[in-house]
Amino acid sequence: MKAAVLQFPGSNCDRDMAVALTRAGADVRIVWHKDHDLPAGLDLVAIPGGFSFGDYLRCGAIAARSPIARALIAHAERGGFVLGVCNGFQVLTETGILPGALMRNANLKFVCRVVDLTVATADSAFTRGYAAGATIRVPIAHHDGNYHADDATLAALRDADRIAFTYDANPNGSRGDIAGVLSANRRVLGMMPHPERAVEPAQGGTDGAPLFAGLLDALASA
Amino acid sequence: MKAKVTVMLKQGVLDPQGEAVRHALGALGFDGVQGVRQGKVIELDLAEGTTEARVTEMCEKLLANTVIESYRIEIA
Numbered sequence: 281m282k283a284a285v286l287q288f289p290g291s292n293c294d295r296d297m298a299v300a301l302t303r304a305g306a307d308v309r310i311v312w313h314k315d316h317d318l319p320a321g322l323d324l325v326a327i328p329g330g331f332s333f334g335d336y337l338r339c340g341a342i343a344a345r346s347p348i349a350r351a352l353i354a355h356a357e358r359g360g361f362v363l364g365v366c367n368g369f370q371v372l373t374e375t376g377i378l379p380g381a382l383m384r385n386a387n388l389k390f391v392c393r394v395v396d397l398t399v400a401t402a403d404s405a406f407t408r409g410y411a412a413g414a415t416i417r418v419p420i421a422h423h424d425g426n427y428h429a430d431d432a433t434l435a436a437l438r439d440a441d442r443i444a445f446t447y448d449a450n451p452n453g454s455r456g457d458i459a460g461v462l463s464a465n466r467r468v469l470g471m472m473p474h475p476e477r478a479v480e481p482a483q484g485g486t487d488g489a490p491l492f493a494g495l496l497d498a499l500a501s502a
Numbered sequence: 503m504k505a506k507v508t509v510m511l512k513q514g515v516l517d518p519q520g521e522a523v524r525h526a527l528g529a530l531g532f533d534g535v536q537g538v539r540q541g542k543v544i545e546l547d548l549a550e551g552t553t554e555a556r557v558t559e560m561c562e563k564l565l566a567n568t569v570i571e572s573y574r575i576e577i578a
Binding site for chain 2: 337338341345373374379380381383384385386387388426428429453
């Protein structure tokens with residue numbers, strides 16, 4: 281499985297993401313934001329956490345208009361797999377690949393702690409490594425993770441089983457306790473929690489590992 | 503020529519920062535502040551003859567996230 285991790289000025293989880301993917305068996309390349317093309321034959325693009333372009337204008341807004349973002353959008357439109365974590369989720373909503381937007385946390389605080397998530401659906405390459413309804417513990421670290429979508433969009437997400445993860449105790453004001461959402465073709469996942477920070481016991485937990493293992497399995501058998 | 507773009511959260515979208523400002527005003531003794539909405543102002547220095555339609559395009563493509571924000575353009 282060939283994966284690319286995008287790197288923007290201000291990305292700070294790019295290496296963690298690369299390590300988590302490599303550990304699960306992926307062949308990983310880091311791709312700079314000024315590049316216009318993704319490596320040929322790519323299966324997955326991962327957009328890491330951080331503060332791309334200093335969060336200027338809006339979180340993820342400038343990254344979503346960078347040269348590599350065009351290639352990212354084309355990859356998603358071709359049916360390629362995309363994983364956006366934290367700032368990566370913000371970039372995905374800013375490109376319009378995923379619906380909704382991520383606003384300032386309702387309590388205005390930067391929240392950095394390990395939280396319980398419910399796996400809302402096991403029906404995706406990203407979540408097939410979990411049992412639907414399972415509780416997992418994954419770190420969050422963000423100031424703008426308050427997921428907002430209008431009522432019609434929320435209903436559509438629910439009806440199509442596109443909510444991937446929900447918070448057990450809502451840390452940021454997200455509508456519907458939403459922590460992660462899938463695209464209509466279920467091949468793009470955006471989530472605020474950091475599964476790549478929970479793949480080795482030394483990180484304090486390994487509940488993120490099945491996401492990467494499941495993804496590798498799904499792509500190997502595809 | 504100059505254009506001023508005012509970007510605000512849409513009506514109905516909760517504005518936690520505006521709420522915090524409202525509380526702080528109350529704490530300073532400013533009674534009767536019933537609501538605060540916080541937004542941003544972006545000033546553009548433009549080549550003469552730039553049309554308002556062009557500025558609208560800038561707002562739609564970058565300056566505002568129309569999922570949650572509305573914008574107002576003033577050409578000076």
